[in-house]
Amino acid sequence: MPIRVRRIRRVRPSRAFLAVPAAMAALSTALLPSAGARADPAPRESRPVHSYADAIRESVWVDTGLDGDGDGRSDRVAADIVRPREPAAAGRRIPVVMDASPYYSCCGRGNESQKKTYDADGDPVGFPLFYDNYFVPRGYAFVAVDLAGTNRSDGCDDVGGRSDIRSAKAVVDWLNGRARGYTTRTGEQRARATGWSTGRVGMIGKSWDGTIANGVAATGVEGLETIVPIGAISSWYDYFHSQGAPLYDADPSWLSDYVASSDARYRCGAVQDRIAAGAPYSGDWTRVWSERNYLPDASKVKASVFVVHGQQDLNVRADQFGQWWDALAAHGVERKIWLSQTGHVDPFDFRRGDWVRTLHRWFDHYLLGYDNGIDREPVADIERAPDRWSTDRIWPPRATGTVTLRPGPGAVPGVGTLGRTPAAPGSTERFTDDPALGETDWAASIDTPTPAKAGFVTRPLTRALRLSGPSKVTVTATPSTRTAHLTAVLVDLGPDTIRDYAAAGEGITTLTERSCWGADTTGDSSCFRETRARTVDVGHTVVSRGWADLGTWADPREGHPLTPGRAYTLTLRLAAADHVVPAGHRLALIVGGTDKGLLDPPSTTPTLILDLARTSARLPLVGGAAAFAQATRGIAAVRPAPALPPPAGAGVPPRAGHPIPSGALR
Structure with a gap:
């Protein structure tokens, strides 16, 4: 039976959030109630009143405290940041939307496989997906983190293990003033976020990115207020095996090689060998799988969780969201869910308008503290037929x-x-x-x-x-x-x-x-x-x-x-x-x-x-x-029609039969 969810402490928006700089008054006038209308006593929606063209774009390298590549130096992970200039100029702090990914240079993000781009000085120019374009004008920072061993980060990727999770968690800590950041990969000039960041972070991402959000939330890190895992893993064992039976190519080590930077690929062979040795094809449970299983730590999750998953996802299969949902429910974590008929697809590409509006309200509520009612709405949206959705106040229903x-x-x-x-x-x-x-x-x-x-x-x-x-x-x-x-x-x-x-x-x-x-x-x-x-x-x-x-x-x-x-x-x-x-x-x-x-x-x-x-x-x-x-009583009013043949390839995932599939976890 569903249990009553634990209510996450809400934060009232500070005066800094409620104030609009005089310089932006003209821009925001068209978005405010007309003359004679009764104004809301508190804001219910963030508005696009900040300049995206003039936003601050910078890169910071955050110390993880690990030395995964064994070079004798603490690994630093790259965090590319875009944030509105106006709040910083006025001394106001803002929350962060964050996507930590291994895919920013190897494979890209989203339906169009977008990658990060940089200018001749190495400063960030292009950020994949719409999060920066949409949320930065509304008073959020967007932070795109390269997991350890990928793109411009030090260390070695370890497929959902300690290095992956620590590299993303370190950035949350840095945004809260608990970790050291630097303006360059090897230099000693410090970079601090406490002057512009409220420390309130929402992590989002599809597939491996969403998996990292699950893993970081399972550490209980302070400041992570919400996560939005899309088609994400909750236990890596269940990605490669099912109760001892091997699924696809049941060897996680190739994934780290797939996403690694050229430097990391040269340095991190020993890490991949250790992962392979600890993940036998037999499907026996080992310490490798315990380290990559976030379910036992669901009790530590302090963030609200908005789960999105395709019920026909044959890459990150539906058991991943189901067991995570049940573990969160057992500990009263506040949560919401969308279930589609798709496979491994982002909601931006199957329900775009509703998704952007819902995500906007979700982040406004959990990161800005706006009482917009989203926490009192039905918990579940379920696609019943292509583009036809139903809702449930509780999921599964109480009956x-x-x-x-x-x-x-x-x-x-x-x-x-x-x-x-x-x-x-x-x-x-x-x-x-x-x-x-x-x-x-x-x-x-x-x-x-x-x-x-x-x-x-x-x-x-x-x-x-x-x-x-x-x-x-x-x-x-x-x-x-x-x-x-x-x-x-x-x-x-x-x-x-x-x-x-x-x-x-x-x-x-x-x-x-x-x-x-x-x-x-x-x-x-x-x-x-x-x-x-x-x-x-x-x-x-x-x-x-x-x-x-x-x-x-x-x-x-x-x-x-x-x-x-x-x-x-x-x-x-x-x-x-x-x-x-x-x-x-x-x-x-x-x-x-x-x-x-x-x-x-x-x-x-x-x-x-x-x-x-x-x-x-x-x-x-x-x-x-x-x-x-x-x-099942009596005779059906409608007899079933003759069975149609299955569609060509039905039931076979796009990655089946490919040892290093082009789609991987993306």
């Missing part, structure tokens, strides 16, 4: 209850039933792992006996049925070999039009037209290419997924060889999801082996026999058991 469904044998072998009645003892289904097939192949053949999967379906629903939250599937399986992997997927069987998350763009199409969000300079445009939803007609929709190595049946952190012919019981964790199965559709549970393009196959080709009497699915259904009973 959500866990319902145990049981697979049973059907009239045709290999095509079973799914309901509330347990199967008779001795009931079984069998399948043989086929690494050439995956979840979309299994779903397309759900009503046909095939050797590579065991499928179980409800009758057509008479009422819509909503799943909201994570699921668990417990299987009792007897393998024929000493190694075996398992996949469990929940599928909505019925025709629909969805975002085409498996295609290039992962649910969006990028257009040639541009829209502008903020102010411009010659070297930094605020205009970005527009997008629209890329859709596809399907005969089924995968709702949630989970994978495991059967060898972890006794200990999820350590695998062991199996004894052929012996039955093992294991529970697979399926990612959090929020999905409505319409009336006339059916809900399916499919159990298979290797999920093509998502899970690496085991060293053998096992056949597995499922004991149906000891196999079950625990699903989070809104309305609980009563809702399921009502939805």
